[in-house]
Each structure stands twice: as C-alpha cells, then as structure tokens.
Amino acid sequence: MSYPSGDGRIMVLDGVGCEVRAGTSLSIRGESGCGKTTLLNLLAGLETPDAGEIRWAGEPIGALGRGVLARKRATFIGMVFQSFYLIPELDALGNVLMAARIVGRVGPAERKRAADLLARVGLAERAHHVPAHLSGGERQRVAVARALMNRPRVVLADEPTGNLDEATGEGVISVLLEVCAEQQASLVVVTHNALHAARTNEQAFLSRQHLRRQ
Numbered sequence: 001m002s003y004p005s006g007d008g009r010i011m012v013l014d015g016v017g018c019e020v021r022a023g024t025s026l027s028i029r030g031e032s033g034c035g036k037t038t039l040l041n042l043l044a045g046l047e048t049p050d051a052g053e054i055r056w057a058g059e060p061i062g063a064l065g066r067g068v069l070a071r072k073r074a075t076f077i078g079m080v081f082q083s084f085y086l087i088p089e090l091d092a093l094g095n096v097l098m099a100a101r102i103v104g105r106v107g108p109a110e111r112k113r114a115a116d117l118l119a120r121v122g123l124a125e126r127a128h129h130v131p132a133h134l135s136g137g138e139r140q141r142v143a144v145a146r147a148l149m150n151r152p153r154v155v156l157a158d159e160p161t162g163n164l165d166e167a168t169g170e171g172v173i174s175v176l177l178e179v180c181a182e183q184q185a186s187l188v189v190v191t192h193n194a195l196h197a198a199r200t201n202e203q204a205f206l207s208r209q210h211l212r213r214q
C-alpha cells in the first residue's frame with residue numbers, strides 16, 4: 001500500500017503477509033506509523049492495496065463491486081476504529097443498533113442484544129447518553145459493543161484500550177475475547193499493551209522494515 005508523501009510516495013506494508021485462522025485471535029504490535037491501522041483498513045476492504053490480495057474466508061475481495069463489498073463487510077466484519085466514528089446525534093444504544101440497522105430490521109431481539117452488549121462493556125447506565133456526554137473511554141466501549149452487534153466472523157480492533165485505565169482496558173479485552181470465542185469469530189487487535197497482546201492465540205510484531213520511501 002502506498003500513499004503520497006512529500007515529493008514521492010511512502011510504501012507501507014511492503015511484503016507483509018497476514019493470515020487469520022477462523023476462530024482465533026491475533027494481536028499486532030509495532031511502533032507508531034509502521035502501518036497497523038493501514039493493515040486493518042486493508043483487511044476490512046476499506047482501502048485497496050497497490051499490489052497483493054485480500055481474501056475473506058478464502059474469497060478474494062478485489063473483484064467485488066463497491067456495493068457488494070459494503071454489504072458483505074457489514075455482516076462479515078466488525079470494526080473498532082482508532083477514532084471511534086460514533087454518530088453524534090444518536091445515544092449509545094442508537095449507535096450500537098446502527099450496525100444492525102445497516103443490514104436489516106431492528107426488532108426487540110436486536111434491541112436486547114444491543115443493551116446486553118452495552119452492559120457487558122460496563123455502560124448499562126449510559127445507554128441513553130449521546131457521545132458528547134460520554135468520556136473518551138466510554139465512547140470507545142460503545143464502539144466495541146457496536147463492532148460485536150452483528151455477530152461478525154471477524155472483529156478488527158484498532159487500539160481498543162488506548163484511552164482506558166488498566167482495569168477498564170483489561171475488561172474490554174476480556175469482552176472482545178469472550179464474545180469472539182462465543183461466536184467463533186476471529187479477532188485481530190492492535191495494541192501497545194504487552195499483557196493484552198499475550199492473551200491472544202498468536203502475536204505479531206510489525207516492523208518498520210516494511211516501510212519505504214520512494
């Protein structure tokens with residue numbers, strides 16, 4: 001994947017391969033700017049690589065049209081972005097339910113699941129607060145609940161504990177690991193926390209060797 005940079009381009013993830021087996025968890029560590037967020041965006045099909053191929057359950061996604069890809073992503077992948085992307089007008093429950101709304105009907109079962117997920121991340125009391133009235137860490141936990149809402153096959157989480165105190169961060173990693181295990185989903189989590197990284201089935205370290213200026 002390359003981006004424009006100054007007069008030239010910066011090549012990120014040059015020669016990187018990554019396979020996530022079904023139902024397993026993988027943590028990715030590496031210094032700032034080495035390409036972790038870029039890797040998650042590529043895995044999610046939100047960016048298109050200059051070369052190479054992304055496959056979901058064996059299927060190359062490069063050939064899929066934008067609409068098909070977006071619909072497939074909504075059920076296949078749950079994402080926790082580094083900068084949450086919550087909808088400011090909706091309360092916490094509304095933000096979690098938005099994931100379900102995108103793929104279909106929102107009925108009592110979806111409402112119950114959304115409320116249960118908010119309770120699991122410790123936000124039962126905050127369900128009716130809009131993001132502006134939530135702390136950074138609370139917003140992050142809403143984003144975690146939203147990522148899990150549609151029972152995705154793969155959860156991609158970008159520093160989901162970055163803003164959290166030790167105990168709350170520990171709790172969020174536990175919820176991600178538990179819910180993914182319950183649903184036999186795969187989890188890819190970017191973290192700078194060695195203790196959190198140690199809890200996943202596999203650990204990867206992305207080196208700056210894969211970063212080149214051209």
Ligand SMILES: Nc1ncnc2c1ncn2[C@@H]1O[C@H](COP(=O)(O)OP(=O)(O)OP(=O)(O)O)[C@@H](O)[C@H]1O
Binds near residue numbers: 030031037039
């Ligand atoms: N849209 C973009 N345009 C230009 N350069 C970009 C863009 N997105 C990322 N980059 C560059 O690509 C490299 C990798 O960025 P990326 O966000 O993937 O790093 P990261 O490992 O997630 O870092 P951090 O730990 O700080 O979140 C960086 O050098 C960054 O400046």
Ligand SMILES: [Mg+2]
Binds near residue numbers: 036037038082158
């Ligand atoms: Mg990043």
